[in-house]
Amino acid sequence: MEENIGLTPNQIEFLAEDTIITIVPNFKMESLIFLSGEYGPFIPSFPVKVPLWLAVSLKKKKKCNIVPPEWMSFDYLEQQYIQENRVTDGFVDLPDNFIEISTMLLSSCPEDINDVNKIRSLIEDILNRRQSKLNNSLMNHLQSLKDNEPISTMEFKNFSMMEINRVRSSFVSGINHLYKIQSLDNNDNNSNNNNNNINRTQSNSQTASRSIYSNTINFSK
Amino acid sequence: MMDNEYNTQLDNDENNLLNKLKTIWINEKFAPNLLDYQNEIISNVMEKIEEKEALCTEGIQNKSHQFTADIYEMEIERLKYIVKCYLRLRIKKIDQFYTSVLKESQSNTELLSQHELKYTERYKSYMDEYFKKTILSSLHKDHSTMSPDHYLEPQLNTWVFCKPKENLGEYLIDEDTIDFKKTSIYFVKYRPIKDLVQAGRMDLI
């Protein structure tokens, strides 16, 4: 049936590798012009911004040290963890590509990170907490599905492609089958199910927005 | 505070060619149907790749530029990887849905690249030939042609995760009014948002 619906974690990591990060090079080189912009010039001991893939590759060749992003600090992450626990029905806004970047940095330049072991376990805790929250909210959504109501759209804030990808293929194929059961039933009852193209609603539409956004939370720091 | 810096960095990047290339790959990946071929982006990227490859060959002749050339080589490989993923995904969909793709390409000239169009036509003729030789020719004449429902069609009623590029306002999806906001991610049926994805107003993730 649907095989391999998602991307592999390595592909998502690949996408995150274009994130800009600061390095301190130990060599001299003129600026590089990439598709995403200009980087450099490279002067020993002068911090410079480059894409993460280049940073990791230079690090491997011992050509630079990586300056971890500010959020890779114990204080910041501890704050995030506390807030992640405080909010039960939503997710805290983490930096873009948080999982990919932190995982890559922890494995490629642990010596450049302060409190590296504390940070490692803190990130593990944050991710586990988020994972179980995401799981719970998807399970709650499933449990709330009624055979006589269309499967409602879900709205989320602040969670990442990596987190989606882990649950994507099983969740999507299950929901697709539930939808199939419903739509066969609706066809029998002459419902206008096939006619479900999008309709722009008037701004004064009185359609009551049902409270399906139980998973929404706009968490402001 | 600090992630603001990162966000603005990304916002500035939003329209650069690299991000456009990544976006069309990911959209193609998660859309159940074949999306329009992004000729402009692909040919721009291919042009850049060729330019850079030429530069790299020059660099190899000059020993002092070897290091820089190696780095450009890495960038080229990354770009090629995305282009290949994109094109292969499309070929995979074309193989699956060749009849409906050909039909759609008659009214929508953006759907396929020239190469893809040729490929699809040839693929169809091979498949027709194959079915004819292996099965259809030995059946009664009432059954010796394929009927439309014998071909695979994309499952437009599949569910997808998506993220609006801008605040899109309210849309009616089934019986729910959804206010599509830039800051949110939605888990929604693909069919109603298909046109938004094709128009580049909504990204699949």
Place this chain on the structure above:
Amino acid sequence: MSYLNIDDILAEEQKLSCKFLYNAYNLGQLEEGSADTDIEKGTKIDLPYWLAYVLAKKGLVSAEMPTPYQQDFKDKLIADPNVISMRSHQYYDKIGTMLSSFFSDRSLNLLLFRVFRDRFLKIYNQSLNLRETDITKIVGNMTRLERNIFENGYRSSIDYDKWRNRKGEKIERNPNIIFPVASRSSSVNNSINSNNINSSSTQSSSSSTQSSQPKKDTVLKKRKRIFDDES
């Protein structure tokens, strides 16, 4: 339903007990162990769904809901959807939706929705959280569709863990092997062998699917003529 999908084709092998409403000449071979060349009006024969569907739509036979979709089994299922093993009902959900629309049985549809929702909840959760357990037994109690979902979730979750632990760099053996080939083929055999009509139909379903599907159309066509002549 997709024409060339092997699971869809196998799902449609589900037998339905059908009563012939007319005499059917030269169709005696459909009746197991019968020496007659014809089928008499009123005879009851088990036919696969794909055949029963066409004949019933034409008003030539009346079909009965198969036992696993009758009240007894449904009661057991709804009492606790997660307890029942689907080992011998590999296509319960798939053919179930077809049957509910064929018989316009709304209650079956509701049941399928609830049962699948509850089983899916468990399967989804297991697929993401089970590690280093012997999953063959759990998987054996699922339908084909459920197993697919489980397999999808299990694989993405393992991929994720491997990536987090930076094991992705090494090439490893194909994770598909976690699902033993033996259990797959036995499930297929189940659905084909249970209640054979006769040897010829078994042959057609166990021979390559590519050819079995068009074949069944010709057979249908011939049968239709026989009935046409008669009426």
